[in-house]
Amino acid sequence: MADLDGTSRRDEDEVCPICKSSRYLNPDMRFLINPECYHRMCEACIDRLFTSGPNSCPVVGCKKTLRKNRFRTQTFEDISVEREVDIRKRVMGILNRREDEFDSKLDWDNFLEQRETMIMNLVTGTDVAKTEADLRKYEASNLDSIRANKMRETQESSSFLEQQSFEQEQARLRRMAARDEYEREHRDLLASREETLSKLASGRPSDAASIAREGQKILLKKSSARRSEEERLRQKQASLRGEKSKKQSLLATAVADADADAEPSLIKGLKKVSIPEPEKPYDPFGGLEPGRRDYYVLQDHYPSSWLEQARNNATFAAGGFDVKEYYSRTLLEAFAGLGCFIDDEVTKRENAKKASIATKGAAQQAATVRASDDVF
Template sequence: MPSSREAMVHRGDEDEVCPVCKSSRYLNPDMRFLINPECYHKMCESCVDRIFSSGPANCPVAGCHKTLRKNRFRKQTFEDINVEREVDIRRRVMTVLNRREEEFDSKLDWDNFLEQREEMIFNLVNKVDVAKTEANLQKYAADNMSSIRANQALEAKEVTSFQERQNQEQELARMRRQAAREEYENERKEILAGREDVLTRLASGQPADAAAIAREGQKVILKKSSARRSEEERIRQKQAALRGTDAKKPGQTTATTAEEAGSGLIKGLKKVKTPEPEKPYDPFGGMVPNKRDYYSLQDDYPSSYLDPIRQDHRMLAGGYDLQEYYSRTLLEAFAGLGCFIDEEVSKREANSFNFVKPVGTHGALAATPGSQGDK
């Protein structure tokens, strides 16, 4: 009886043999095997070209009657073909059921959606109720095509944004390294130039001035270093402020239509609220000029006092307007008609907890009229 190690070796040899032409990788090291997601049967590239170049054909593996096309063949990614099949199924299902967490009313609804999606993947991987699962998946894809495309576009945008941020961070890191090298070189050159200047001044000066020249040169070097560090700190603070501003930007959300929110397959989606059309600008905030609730302003009121004024051009020439007088007088006359004191007092008493305020001390209670002390 062969050992388990020998069985694994023979199994590996069988995996490297084309099931159609029986060619082995041992005899042809350059042989390349391809698979088709329809049945996941592996065959060599020469057999694929020979059988499927003229058009679709049945799978040549015995017992498999699925129709295959050449453009669907690809190289196997994972060593285990079952893992390859599960990854393809998971990618296909998640491309259709690509709802996001912010589209659900609660965390429980989001968890239920994830469980439902994993259940569909499990059924397709283990071939349990495949027809029903595929029908539900196709029906959902047909009913929610706009939402699926919107989420796919948003996901692609997020991937692109992430790649751009990665490239920007790499470019900033490269610029920081380059700036550090340049700073190191500039600092080294400044130190050498300062030393040469000090040596030149010492060579041309007097011996008594040596200490003063050395101190002055050291002060110049320290001053330049301090200014450079202050500039670097300012640049770092500015970059940190810019990063904080970018982090505070609100995230984007997806929008779904009313028929998509009412899909029968996915439960717990948020109700779509159609935004109301923007109303025209009203400078008076809903109030109608010269309109009152209890009276209407007329152009003229008969009055023995106002009739002479209406005929006196001297008074009217100074800007006096009888319409303003009418408006102010009627407003003052009808101003209290909208106030109902009894209702306001009853409401205030109903909302108050204590109708009578307590007396602060026993002495005040005794001095209160009608108390026991006066009897």
């Protein structure tokens, strides 16, 4: 009886609720579902009812408007699992925050719990209107950050696949390179040995040591050339990895910029995004103003009898002497010490010296007490 019940239930599932056609009579029938209501119907009824445009669901009691382009093949056998998977995918596509965007692990766990609660509300039909309203409001106010996080996720998945294929290709190339290197070294060794033997056979006995040294130098030169080529390849791979990390940091910056403009009220515990100040132009003087004078005003002329000759004689000007430059330097040296307070500097230095002496004395006393305890 159980088998008969199971068979009748399967037969009922394989019957279109609209045209009552059975797959038993038409094995080529294909059933599709729409994520609006998840009612199964055959492809012929879908073409007949929804080709001309949107239409209401033909199932009795369902008033939802369906469109032909939304119909798709059912993935899971249980339609409730199919519906939960679609809801979970939609909610997680909107609430796609990442752990590094939260202040603490507790805030991240609270966000995961909040997201799971909203998914269960939609699956079980609890507070559906409020949950949908919260999702729409959050999506409208955080559209830029949602897009940026989707871009980061896509980039990470593609980078992972690229990294896997790259590592596999590199392993294959390393194996081939190791095999080629071994064969090349073996050939070079044999060629060098034959060349050395031919030179020894044609040369004089006194030239044996020099011929051996020359062959060794050739082998060392070839091995150093191979090592430099390997080092160049490693540097190139490191630069490629640096470019990938730079792209990921740019995506993270895009997420931060999007969060700076949005004010999410649904999610709590997000990090406060602080936009860095623009870098100031380079100041070669370190904040000092060359023409600044705090304690005096430079005049164009100062009466001085012994400067009259330098002021009126063209010979001094031809040699590069400038009276105004002399005025500026003299007044700067005269007022240079007004901003320095020697007593305060000496007091600070003496206090620091006393503190260091006291620290050393305490350390010596502690060492003495420890030594006496060890003796007893």
